[in-house]
Amino acid sequence: MAAYSKYLTVRHSAIAGATAAACALFCLLNKRRAAAQHGKRSGKQALQNNEKEGKKERAMVDRVFIARICRILKIMVPRTLCKETGYLLLIAVMLVVRTYCDIWMIQNGTVIDSAIIGRSRKDFKKYLFNFIAAMPAISLVNNFLKYGLNELKLCFRVRLTRYLYEEYLK
Numbered sequence: 001m002a003a004y005s006k007y008l009t010v011r012h013s014a015i016a017g018a019t020a021a022a023c024a025l026f027c028l029l030n031k032r033r034a035a036a037q038h039g040k041r042s043g044k045q046a047l048q049n050n051e052k053e054g055k056k057e058r059a060m061v062d063r064v065f066i067a068r069i070c071r072i073l074k075i076m077v078p079r080t081l082c083k084e085t086g087y088l089l090l091i092a093v094m095l096v097v098r099t100y101c102d103i104w105m106i107q108n109g110t111v112i113d114s115a116i117i118g119r120s121r122k123d124f125k126k127y128l129f130n131f132i133a134a135m136p137a138i139s140l141v142n143n144f145l146k147y148g149l150n151e152l153k154l155c156f157r158v159r160l161t162r163y164l165y166e167e168y169l170k
Contacts, residue, residue, distance in 0.1 A: 075163045076156045084159070087152040094145035101138045105131075 059065075077084045108131050115123035 072160075076159050078159075084152060084155050087148050087155065090148040091145065091152065094141055094148060097141050098145060101134075101141055104134070105138070108134075 077088075079085075108127055112124060112127045112131065115127060
């Protein structure tokens with residue numbers, strides 16, 4: 001290995017990298033060519049398998065998709081004023097508050113860094129205590145957000161399951 005280290009210069013490593021990339025590209029093209037030739041040979045078999053399995057549809061966001069989502073949402077949130085709407089509102093408010101908390105934390109962290117760089121003990125202590133004092137409030141915001149998400153998931157599952165059971169039992 002030590003014998004090769006004298007040849008590892010910027011110029012030689014660039015040449016080696018280009019050679020490796022060219023080899024990888026060549027191998028990839030050969031694999032594609034072989035796969036294309038294999039597909040031509042077994043084209044009838046692939047067509048028969050595709051007919052048996054049925055065509056796989058690609059997921060698309062179109063009018064049908066929107067109609068299905070609206071139908072599911074009507075099941076999960078049946079009225080304007082219900083428990084699920086309250087949880088959705090709680091999540092929205094907590095997301096906005098969390099965004100403000102994140103912005104405040106970034107700004108406060110920057111001020112603390114500036115106090116460290118400026119060697120100002122007074123400013124450092126002041127902003128560090130502000131940071132420590134804000135931690136419980138930020139923790140509450142995160143926990144309310146997590147609580148709202150978990151409760152909303154649970155409510156959605158319960159409503160959807162009840163609806164499916166009722167439809168099945170009809």
